[in-house]
Amino acid sequence: MPFPRPTGTVVVTIALLTSACGGGSATQARQQASSSATTPAAVSPAEPSSSSPPAADGTAITTSASQFGVMLFDEHSQAIYLFDKETSGQPDCYADCAAAWPPVLTTGDPQATGDVRPDRLGTVQRTDGTTQVTYAGHPLYYYAHEGPGEVLCHDVVEYGGTWLVVTPEGTPAP
Secondary structure, three states, rough: OOOOOOOOOHHHHHHHHHOOOOOOOOHHHHHHHHHHHHHOOOOOOOOOOOOOOOOOOOOOEEEEEEEEEEEEEEEEOOEEEEEEOOOOOOOOOOOHHHHHOOOOOOOOOOOEEEOOHHHEEEEEOOOOOOOOEEEEEEOOOOOOOOOEEEEOOOOOEEEOEEEEOOOOOEEEEE
8 A cells, every 4th residue: 555645844844854954953953844834944035235236256245034034145045144152253163063054255345235234244264264254243154055045044053052044233033
């Protein structure tokens, strides 16, 4: 007798339980699966503001609505996170941590679009000599296993701290 085919929600739940943010707990994965069953995971960040076009060499940071409220994204709709363990403004995420949570890097001055406040954008040098974008003093990161418009890893505890999406005010989303 053939087994019944799983529904979309079951497939999403199973996928989240097996691949939740690089090793978060099963409880976190279930919480994410529960919220994604009622809230879409993909978002469509707004087009960058035409009043402040990004420079060719600086990474553009923008905002868009998500299931966590308005938050930061890059110009390619990649969700941006801060690591609450980093309280000095210096990056502390290297090696395996940076493989899972790559830093938001720039080769020039980062560019503010959308509701991003230019006075909160900055940079910090990493130990390898690259330049990481900061916002309100927080070094910024992506999650390596999210696609554009996906926000799967807010409030995930990993590598000794909590990963949180960033609001235009520069604070973690609730």
